[in-house]
Amino acid sequence: xxQILHEIRRALLxxxxxxxxxxxxxxxxxxxxxxxxxxxxxxxxxxxxxxxGQNLTFTISVYVYSNAYGTxxxxxxxxxxxxxxxxxxxxxxxxxxxxxxxxxxxSEIANSSYTYDQVPGESSTSLREGIIMLKPKGNxxxxxxxxxxxxxxxxxxxxxxxxxxxxxxxxxxxxILVTYQPSNLSNFPNISMYYITDKKGILTSGGTGYxxxxxxxxxxxFTKELGGSNYNESEMKYFxxxxxxxxxxxxxxxxxxxxxxxxxxFEFFSSNGTEVGWIALNLSRTTSPNAVNSLFFKTELPMxxxxxxxxxxxSAFLVFGRDRVTGVLSTVVVRPISRRSVILSRYMAxxxxxxxxxLASLGLxxxxxxxxxxxxxxxxxxxxxxxxxAVMICGFSGLIFFASSIMNSIGKIIATVMLAFFFFDxxxxxxALPAIPIFVSTYLLNxxxxxxxxxxxxxxxxYITPSGYINLITYLQQHNVYTIGLASYPVSEIYLxxxxxxxAGLLWIFLPLLASLVSFSxxx
Amino acid sequence: xxxxxxxxxxxxxxxxIAVDGISFSxxxxxxxxxxxxxxxxxxxxxNASCGVILPSGGRILIxxxxxxxxxxxxxxxxxxxxxxxxxxPNTKAIHLMLYYAGFYKIPRKEAFNRSMDLLRTVGLEExxxxxxxxxSQGMKKRFALASAMxxxxxxxxxxxxxxxxxxxGINLIKKLILEWKKQGKAILLSxxxxxxxxxxxxxxIIMHHGKIIKTLTNDEMKSLGSTGIRIRADHVDKxxxxxxxxYGTVRIDGQNVIVNGxxxxxxMENISSDxxxxxxRISHLDLEKKSLEEYFLTLIGEAL
Ligand SMILES: Nc1ncnc2c1ncn2[C@@H]1O[C@H](COP(=O)(O)OP(=O)(O)OP(=O)(O)O)[C@@H](O)[C@H]1O
Ligand SMILES: [Mg+2]
Numbered sequence: 001x002x003q004i005l006h007e008i009r010r011a012l013l014x015x016x017x018x019x020x021x022x023x024x025x026x027x028x029x030x031x032x033x034x035x036x037x038x039x040x041x042x043x044x045x046x047x048x049x050x051x052x053g054q055n056l057t058f059t060i061s062v063y064v065y066s067n068a069y070g071t072x073x074x075x076x077x078x079x080x081x082x083x084x085x086x087x088x089x090x091x092x093x094x095x096x097x098x099x100x101x102x103x104x105x106x107s108e109i110a111n112s113s114y115t116y117d118q119v120p121g122e123s124s125t126s127l128r129e130g131i132i133m134l135k136p137k138g139n140x141x142x143x144x145x146x147x148x149x150x151x152x153x154x155x156x157x158x159x160x161x162x163x164x165x166x167x168x169x170x171x172x173x174x175x176i177l178v179t180y181q182p183s184n185l186s187n188f189p190n191i192s193m194y195y196i197t198d199k200k201g202i203l204t205s206g207g208t209g210y211x212x213x214x215x216x217x218x219x220x221x222f223t224k225e226l227g228g229s230n231y232n233e234s235e236m237k238y239f240x241x242x243x244x245x246x247x248x249x250x251x252x253x254x255x256x257x258x259x260x261x262x263x264x265x266f267e268f269f270s271s272n273g274t275e276v277g278w279i280a281l282n283l284s285r286t287t288s289p290n291a292v293n294s295l296f297f298k299t300e301l302p303m304x305x306x307x308x309x310x311x312x313x314x315s316a317f318l319v320f321g322r323d324r325v326t327g328v329l330s331t332v333v334v335r336p337i338s339r340r341s342v343i344l345s346r347y348m349a350x351x352x353x354x355x356x357x358x359l360a361s362l363g364l365x366x367x368x369x370x371x372x373x374x375x376x377x378x379x380x381x382x383x384x385x386x387x388x389x390a391v392m393i394c395g396f397s398g399l400i401f402f403a404s405s406i407m408n409s410i411g412k413i414i415a416t417v418m419l420a421f422f423f424f425d426x427x428x429x430x431x432a433l434p435a436i437p438i439f440v441s442t443y444l445l446n447x448x449x450x451x452x453x454x455x456x457x458x459x460x461x462x463y464i465t466p467s468g469y470i471n472l473i474t475y476l477q478q479h480n481v482y483t484i485g486l487a488s489y490p491v492s493e494i495y496l497x498x499x500x501x502x503x504a505g506l507l508w509i510f511l512p513l514l515a516s517l518v519s520f521s522x523x524x
Numbered sequence: 525x526x527x528x529x530x531x532x533x534x535x536x537x538x539x540x541i542a543v544d545g546i547s548f549s550x551x552x553x554x555x556x557x558x559x560x561x562x563x564x565x566x567x568x569x570x571n572a573s574c575g576v577i578l579p580s581g582g583r584i585l586i587x588x589x590x591x592x593x594x595x596x597x598x599x600x601x602x603x604x605x606x607x608x609x610x611x612x613p614n615t616k617a618i619h620l621m622l623y624y625a626g627f628y629k630i631p632r633k634e635a636f637n638r639s640m641d642l643l644r645t646v647g648l649e650e651x652x653x654x655x656x657x658x659x660s661q662g663m664k665k666r667f668a669l670a671s672a673m674x675x676x677x678x679x680x681x682x683x684x685x686x687x688x689x690x691x692x693g694i695n696l697i698k699k700l701i702l703e704w705k706k707q708g709k710a711i712l713l714s715x716x717x718x719x720x721x722x723x724x725x726x727x728x729i730i731m732h733h734g735k736i737i738k739t740l741t742n743d744e745m746k747s748l749g750s751t752g753i754r755i756r757a758d759h760v761d762k763x764x765x766x767x768x769x770x771y772g773t774v775r776i777d778g779q780n781v782i783v784n785g786x787x788x789x790x791x792m793e794n795i796s797s798d799x800x801x802x803x804x805r806i807s808h809l810d811l812e813k814k815s816l817e818e819y820f821l822t823l824i825g826e827a828l
Contacts (some may be wrong), residue, residue: 003623003626003627006623006626010612010615013614323612326610327606327608327609327610328610328611328612330571330576330606331606331609331610331611331612331624331668331671332627333575333576334574334575334576334599334602334604335599335624335627335628336596336597336599336600336627336628337595337596337599337627338595338596339575339595341596522578
């Protein structure tokens with residue numbers, strides 16, 4: 001027992017192992033972390049269009065911006081349709097598309113609408129919005145909008161909108177995107193934003209607070225309706241003041257430090273203290289376990305499946321192959337211990353070291369995901385991928401143990417390691433460059449991407465190398481059907497049944513080990 | 525006691541047989557020398573005997589336990605010094621000793637004391653906390669000997685133990701080996717220099733091409749190593765042989781008569797006048813010192 005501990009300690013402390021462990025632990029985690037922004041934020045385009053003028057001359061100003069980040073979008077085409085005519089104009093670097101029209105009356109302008117691409121450059125997703133007349137009505141902070149224009153004008157739309165947005169410095173916190181009549185047109189008086197933590201539970205009692213459109217909603221009236229007591233507005237803290245024509249994301253980082261709640265009430269006042277409107281926002285942002293899971297499967301697992309086999313094989317070489325060739329192993333073999341125990345203890349040590357590294361990597365990235373996104377990788381995914389990694393570790397370690405027990409030169413063993421890495425791991429299964437599967441199915445067998453034959457070939461290839469095991473369990477994760485492109489097939493049609501995959505895993509765990517055991521105990 | 529019966533070893537299907545059916549035994553309290561040229565099969569024999577490599581055929585008994593079948597038990601009483609000792613990198617000598625001691629279930633405190641004693645004995649006390657992998661060639665040999673003795677085994681298999689040692693090291697090890705012999709250990713020593721075994725080995729086995737070509741006792745070795753006088757006379761007969769036999773053992777080699785014994789210049793003069801006075805004419809007379817190595821090479825030459 002003490003001997004095995006010594007072997008494990010020795011395997012763990014080898015310089016190369018430590019270096020590879022650092023690679024294994026850090027790179028996949030880094031890849032996962034850097035991909036967080038790209039995978040998680042669904043960024044789309046929003047627009048606000050205003051019109052101002054009189055008689056037959058109107059200026060139209062459409063502001064196009066990202067609703068995730070609040071940043072203006074340059075070069076977006078806006079198609080205005082007015083009384084059967086179409087006009088196209090493009091946003092400038094500040095996100096404004098402006099034009100002046102000379103032959104339409106107020107009613108025609110108010111009934112006009114425009115389209116813009118929700119995903120820049122993809123006209124299939126264009127949205128239509130109405131133009132908002134800027135002409136002040138009654139309360140200067142509100143304007144009337146299309147459907148009720150020229151009617152009794154009792155419904156108003158605020159000149160400002162508020163919605164949650166992404167902020168780059170903290171993916172666990174929402175920013176607040178405030179737009180206050182973003183246009184190149186007339187200015188309006190400033191409004192000031194005040195805040196207080198939502199101690200009275202307006203958010204939890206159902207008040208989402210997105211009272212952006214509609215009649216003026218006074219906070220205390222609203223809380224009364226909910227049966228709560230009034231907020232004392234004089235206790236609210238000043239946050240900042242907005243000018244009209246502004247559109248920005250404000251980061252609530254300063255305001256959330258040292259509080260343990262993320263529910264806030266924001267209220268807007270005019271410069272003379274008139275209440276303009278309010279909003280209740282939960283600023284804490286969590287990513288769904290599903291999103292974290294798919295992030296993990298898409299980014300971290302492929303990295304692990306690239307590096308873990310390499311570490312497993314290097315460790316097998318350092319712990320067994322090199323010692324056997326240099327004669328260091330003989331100083332142990334000569335002791336009162338069976339040859340089987342010698343190779344087994346070395347195997348345990350080597351495999352154990354890589355297990356530790358893989359577990360550390362999984363643990364670290366789960367912790368990082370939680371720290372950055374507020375959600376751990378689901379335990380079932382961790383266990384499943386650990387099983388897959390274990391299969392790969394045992395498979396590749398066993399292969400190198402076997403090679404080490406029949407080869408008598410360091411060069412040959414290293415060549416075997418490199419060959420196995422490039423052939424059975426890198427070119428076979430690494431998602432960025434799966435050259436071998438592509439070559440086999442496309443060029444050798446002339447199969448088309450996405451056909452059943454193609455998928456079957458891929459599955460068989462994944463059974464042939466231990467590194468394909470990650471793919472096998474990834475397919476199985478898609479439950480009973482495997483979807484590729486537009487086609488779906490039952491997984492059983494592509495040899496991906498639960499018993500088969502489990503059997504393959506057990507085979508990879510035990511077969512190479514058994515082969516090296518037999519070869520080391522029976523011959524030199 | 526080490527018993528080797530019909531040991532055969534072929535490394536792989538491509539290479540020719542390395543050890544070809546040899547049998548011998550090393551008794552308790554005996555030092556057996558294994559001599560042979562490079563590649564004769566000495567290392568193969570020793571490595572197979574201590575279970576480091578697997579034999580292709582035959583049996584090896586260590587204190588009556590078969591080294592392949594009962595490996596873990598048979599290894600209990602084996603001490604091995606390899607030809608080119610190599611140790612785990614980055615591990616201090618003393619820690620390696622403790623690691624090896626663990627295989628024999630020696631309690632840690634005792635293992636430490638014993639290790640330090642052994643390192644002191646082989647002159648490595650001051651280097652106990654250096655990695656053994658960074659030792660010099662001779663230091664590695666000394667350390668290998670210390671590590672072989674950690675369990676104080678009854679059988680020692682020492683491969684080229686004196687190779688790479690300085691003169692004081694050679695003397696030290698010879699002294700230790702003789703001491704262990706007195707304690708009743710069976711000791712198998714390999715070397716490619718026959719001379720090294722003079723005054724050390726009780727028996728010597730000469731190997732060539734994987735076979736035993738000669739077994740010599742200590743006495744036979746002594747006589748081989750002595751000086752002789754080579755005489756060429758006009759005729760060689762029985763009475764000349766009789767005449768010379770009082771000076772030492774006589775051997776007739778064609779025209780030559782060789783007298784072996786503890787002879788010197790004075791003896792040569794006596795012999796010269798003695799034969800002349802008996803009417804023989806001497807055409808050639810010289811004192812020749814035939815070394816063990818020459819004997820060894822002649823023997824191998826004959827085997828070819
Ligand atoms: N690992 C090996 N693989 C293949 N052949 C080997 C191996 N080790 C030794 N041999 C061969 O076996 C034969 C005997 O070698 P061995 O090392 O036993 O000789 P030796 O008597 O110890 O020689 P030396 O005096 O050089 O140490 C040689 O022909 C050698 O080439
Ligand atoms: Mg040798």
